[in-house]
Structures are given as structure tokens and as C-alpha cells.
Amino acid sequence: MRIPEDVRRDIPLTSEVIYFDNTATSLTPKPVIEAMDEYYLRYRANVHRGVHRLSQMATHKYEESRKVVADFINARFEEVVFTKNTSESLNLVALGMEDIFRPGDRIVTTPYEHHSDLLPWQRLAGKKGLRLEFIEGDDGGNLDLSDAERKIRGAKLVAVQHVSNALGVIHEVEELGKMAEEEGAIFVVDAAQSAGHMEVDVRKLEADFLAFSGHKGPMGPTGIGVLYINEEFFEVFEPPLIGGGTIEDVDLDGYMPAEPPERFEAGTPNIGGAIGLAAGIRYIQKIGLDRIESQERKLVKRITEGLDELEVPWYGPRDLKKHAGVVSFNVPPLHPHDVAAILDERNIMVRSGHHCALPVIKKLGINGTVRASVHVYNSVEEVEIFLGVMEDLLRNLE
Numbered sequence: 001m002r003i004p005e006d007v008r009r010d011i012p013l014t015s016e017v018i019y020f021d022n023t024a025t026s027l028t029p030k031p032v033i034e035a036m037d038e039y040y041l042r043y044r045a046n047v048h049r050g051v052h053r054l055s056q057m058a059t060h061k062y063e064e065s066r067k068v069v070a071d072f073i074n075a076r077f078e079e080v081v082f083t084k085n086t087s088e089s090l091n092l093v094a095l096g097m098e099d100i101f102r103p104g105d106r107i108v109t110t111p112y113e114h115h116s117d118l119l120p121w122q123r124l125a126g127k128k129g130l131r132l133e134f135i136e137g138d139d140g141g142n143l144d145l146s147d148a149e150r151k152i153r154g155a156k157l158v159a160v161q162h163v164s165n166a167l168g169v170i171h172e173v174e175e176l177g178k179m180a181e182e183e184g185a186i187f188v189v190d191a192a193q194s195a196g197h198m199e200v201d202v203r204k205l206e207a208d209f210l211a212f213s214g215h216k217g218p219m220g221p222t223g224i225g226v227l228y229i230n231e232e233f234f235e236v237f238e239p240p241l242i243g244g245g246t247i248e249d250v251d252l253d254g255y256m257p258a259e260p261p262e263r264f265e266a267g268t269p270n271i272g273g274a275i276g277l278a279a280g281i282r283y284i285q286k287i288g289l290d291r292i293e294s295q296e297r298k299l300v301k302r303i304t305e306g307l308d309e310l311e312v313p314w315y316g317p318r319d320l321k322k323h324a325g326v327v328s329f330n331v332p333p334l335h336p337h338d339v340a341a342i343l344d345e346r347n348i349m350v351r352s353g354h355h356c357a358l359p360v361i362k363k364l365g366i367n368g369t370v371r372a373s374v375h376v377y378n379s380v381e382e383v384e385i386f387l388g389v390m391e392d393l394l395r396n397l398e
């Protein structure tokens with residue numbers, strides 16, 4: 001496949017707008033839509049319950065999709081649970097692990113987390129009398145690893161994002177995973193902004209739980225997410241949701257849970273979504289993660305260089321090896337929403353605001369940022385148009 005031309009051909013919207021809001025959600029290539037269409041048009045039925053051939057086919061495709069996800073993150077088949085999104089996956093971890101905590105236990109995270117990897121721990125800490133501690137870091141999002149080592153010592157759980165959606169920083173999750181492993185702490189990874197953009201290998205990361213969404217990097221549909229549960233936790237993790245599909249046997253006195261992964265998936269799942277997610281993963285595997293990463297690096301290099309030339313302040317690590325495809329910036333004195341509206345008038349879609357990472361915005365002492373985020377289908381030409389529009393915008397401010 002030619003990058004980005006062939007991918008752009010599969011995504012008609014790329015010829016209509018410059019889509020730089022990939023951190024929020026990515027565009028959908030035709031093969032993903034076709035895979036879902038096929039389910040809805042040809043074998044639309046529920047999974048796991050039917051003897052008839054449509055149900056058999058739907059079950060086969062749904063479980064085949066789980067296998068695609070498992071291989072994608074180097075997990076075992078049973079360790080992959082389909083959820084709605086990253087937020088739901090992380091909430092499930094906090095709820096399902098509640099019983100292992102005793103008052104005074106410590107949870108360690110970072111000040112850069114998305115609200116979805118912060119609020120569940122805050123609530124859990126409040127409920128169980130736990131201490132929530134934050135690894136020190138600078139304004140670029142670079143973590144102080146010796147502080148991490150100190151704080152992780154004796155911690156019960158460590159929860160970190162792989163990549164920050166607000167600053168674009170790639171955190172040292174492998175090192176943090178080793179620290180957690182050495183201390184016997186549970187290691188939870190929020191891979192919402194890394195899955196589909198770079199390698200995510202649950203074994204290399206020594207993750208006990210890992211969450212990501214189908215609609216971001218993997219180019220799948222909305223409404224489908226993944227929770228990886230390391231098999232060592234199958235008996236410890238208490239499924240927060242139970243009911244249809246989660247049991248081996250039931251009588252009026254009680255029930256016996258099914259084996260994983262069914263144990264953790266209550267009710268009718270998002271069958272079409274799982275099938276679409278698998279199609280998205282196959283699609284990005286066809287492109288190759290290394291090529292996705294190098295295209296995004298090329299674009300980020302040019303965006304940051306261009307913003308520097310225009311003297312537009314941008315955030316995140318200066319070391320671009322640590323900078324994923326997300327560039328947050330500001331055009332003082334304009335409000336980030338005004339900048340986003342002006343860019344929209346010129347057909348460029350960017351995000352503005354606090355990006356569900358208010359502690360980061362507060363740490364920087366600003367009221368938000370404008371965020372341009374790329375995927376493999378974005379082109380250098382689009383970046384040049386964006387920089388040209390930014391130049392115009394600045395000229396009009398003078």
C-alpha cells in the first residue's frame with residue numbers, strides 16, 4: 001500500500017476536509033464499513049445462543065474478531081474482553097478490583113491522565129480510604145523516573161497512559177511496568193492513544209490490565225472497546241456486570257460463572273462493532289505499524305517545525321522521539337475554540353479545549369489548547385496547508 005495515497009482512497013472524507021482530530025476519533029476506511037455491512041446484511045443474528053446458521057456464523061465472526069484483537073496485543077484469546085470503550089474498560093477495572101484494597105493502600109498514577117484514567121481511581125480511593133499519588137513530571141509531560149521508582153515502591157496498583165492525548169508525550173510504560181512487576185503492584189495501562197499508532201504488546205509491557213478503544217488508532221467503529229485482563233486475575237477480578245451470557249449454571253439459590261471471556265461480557269455484545277474493529281486492525285496491519293509510526297513522525301516533525309517558525313507555542317516533549325502524533329498549541333490572545341472555529345472555516349478539523357485532561361491544562365496555567373492530531377492517512381501537503389492558514393491567521397492578528 002502506498003502511504004498515504006492508498007489509505008486516502010479508502011477514506012472518502014479525506015478528499016473533502018483536512019481531518020486533524022484523530023485523537024478524538026479516527027476516520028473509517030471502507031473495508032471496516034464493508035465488514036460491518038456484511039454482518040448486518042448477511043448474517044445478522046445474536047451470538048452464543050442460537051443453533052441456526054446465522055447465529056453460528058455471527059458467533060464465529062465475533063470470536064474470530066477476538067482472536068484478531070488478541071494477536072494484535074499479544075494476549076491470549078480468553079484475556080480479551082469486549083467493552084464499549086477505554087472509559088468503560090478502566091471503570092470496570094476499578095470496580096472489579098475494589099475488594100483487594102485495604103485502607104491506606106496506595107494507587108500511583110501520573111498528573112497527565114485523561115479523566116477516564118483518573119476519576120475511577122479517585123472514586124475508588126475515596127470509597128476505600130486509599131492514597132492516590134502522582135509521579136512527578138515537567139510541563140512537557142516527561143516523567144521523573146526516579147520519583148516513579150520511589151512512589152511505586154510498596155504501591156498496590158499503578159495506572160498510566162501510554163500516550164497523552166493532551167501533550168502527545170509517549171510515557172515509558174515498559175520501564176514503569178517493570179517497576180510495578182518488581183513491587184508486585186497491579187499494572188494498568190491506558191492504551192487509548194497508542195493502540196493502532198505504535199506497538200502495544202501486553203507481555204512486553206507486563207500489563208495486568210490494558211484498555212483501548214476501537215474508534216481511535218485501530219480505525220474501527222465507535223461503541224467498541226477492549227479490556228485485556230491478564231489470566232492471573234481471572235479469579236481475583238470480580239465482574240461488575242453479570243447476567244445473560246456470563247454463567248455456566250444458575251438456579252434460584254445462586255449461579256456458577258462461565259469461563260472467561262464470557263464471564264466478563266454480560267448481555268448482547270456489540271457484535272457488528274467487534275467485527276468492524278477486527279477489520280480495522282487487519283487494515284492497519286496491512287499498512288504496517290512501523291509505516292504508520294514513521295508517517296506520523298514525519299508529520300509531527302513538520303508541524304512542530306512550522307509552529308516554531310511561526311513562533312506559535314506548542315506543548316509536549318521537545319524530544320520528538322517521545323512525541324506521538326498529537327500537537328497541542330495556542331495562539332494567544334485567541335481562545336482555543338476561536339482558533340478551532342477559524343481553522344474549520346478553512347476546512348481544517350482540530351480539537352480545542354481541555355481534552356478531558358483538566359489537571360494537565362491547570363498545571364500549564366492555561367485555559368485549554370488547540371490540538372492537531374494525525375493518522376497515517378494525513379499528508380505532508382495537508383500540514384503545509386494548515387501551516388499556511390496559521391500564517392494567515394497570525395498576520396490578521398497583527
Ligand SMILES: Cc1ncc(COP(=O)(O)O)c(C=O)c1O
Pocket residue numbers: 023024085086087088114116117161163164165190192193213
Ligand atoms: C488517553 C485517553 N484515555 C482514555 C480516553 C477515553 O476514550 P473513550 O472516549 O473512547 O472511552 C481517551 C480519549 O480521548 C484518551 O485519549
